[in-house]
Amino acid sequence: MQQHIQVTIVGSSNVDITALMARLPGPGETVLADSYQLSPGGKGANQALAAALAGAITEFIGAVGNDSHAGIALGQLEEAGVKLDRVTRASEPTGVAIIQVDSAAENSIAVVSGANSTVTGEAVQAAGSxxxxxVLQGEIPASGIKAAMDAATDRIVLNLAPVIELDREYLLKANPLVVNEHEAEAVLQQLNPQLNLEFAGKYERLAGLLVDEGIDSVVITLGANGCLVADRAPLENGGAQVRALPAVKVKAVDTTGAGDAFTGALAARLANGDDLAQAAEFAGKFAALTVQAHGAQASYPRSLQNL
Incomplete structure (x- = not known):
């Protein structure tokens, strides 16, 4: 019997080139790294793997190049059973992320889009229903994001990272919008450029304002401080209802891909019927497991026994 897809991710797939070092270099500075590794990454592929490992029947739609990196980029998705029939082979090389990670688990990342730049509106339309x-992110062209939203038949999880320009009508399709505190401010500025953002650090208000602007639900991730979940209050004419969910306390080794793990696991639990707060609580626990090991996809839990 054919299984119906529960989560579809349209997005980016990269190979991560990760250098591990004592500290990150400053501008113009060279720092010796302890080691490096090649591993699969890209926000879209990371989220697809997380959704599958969190129990959802998952499809990934994207693009890789005709090069040796393509196999690395898709290898763990294939092992996890993610459907890859609509991943195209582009003339552009497979996308690459160049990542530096220090001993405190802080990182800096530069991304070369490569084949991901071909996931345009035309390409997504050609992929079909x-x-x-x-689930969408900001690592493919805006036209591809809009075409995917137009083709969606279920709710849309928009992780607008990095933040790119989207028309208001498309921002308002997010349910939820998943962003960190910096991305949340940037999205709010897109929705209301006249708004005075003199509330840095007041994240509950920030979440509420995004809902007040017309987004049905919002999750703001706050790293070690957990996340905020905001949606419309159940009372008639009620404003935004904002809830804080604490983080699981762990010793972080590498935070690369943790946000993607959160988003993919969140989507999987929403597909399973959880409400947004329940899904976010599970996603926080899932993401906490990933920061205790190096790498993005390699650190994602292969068992849900500890959740």
Missing amino acids: IEGIL
Whole structure:
């Protein structure tokens, strides 16, 4: 019997080149690294793997190049059973992320889009219908994001990272919008450029304002401080209802890909029927497991026994 897709991710797939070092270099500075590794990454592929490992029947739609990096980029998705039939081979090389990680688990990342730049509106339209909850990020062209939203038949999880320009009508399709505190401010500025953002650090208000602007639900991730979940209050004419969810306390080794793990796991639990707060609580626990090991996809839990 054919299984129906529960989560579809349209997005980026990269190979991560990660250098591990005592501290990150400053501008113009060279720092010797202890080691490096090649591993699969890209926000879209990371989220697809997380969704699959969190229990959802998952499809990934994206693009890789005709090069040796393509196999690395897709290898762990294939092992996890993610459907890859609509991943195209582009003339551009497979996307690459160049990552530096220091001993305190802080990182800096430079991304070369490569084949991900070909995931345009035309390409997404050619891919056809989209089944299940749709998950999107900001590492493909805006036209591809909009085409995917137009083709969606279920709720849309929009992780607008990095923040790119989207028309208001498309920002308002997010349910939820998943962003960190900096991305949340940037999205709010897109929705209301006249708004005075003199509330840095007041994240509950920030979440509420995004809902007040017309987004059905919002999750603001705050790293070691957990996350905020905001949606419309159940009372008639009620404003935004904002809830704080604490983080699981762990010793972080490498935070690369943790936000993607959160988003993918969140989508999986929403597909399973959890409400947003329940899904975010599970996603926080899932993401906490990933920061205790190096790498993005390699650090994602292969068992849910500890969740």
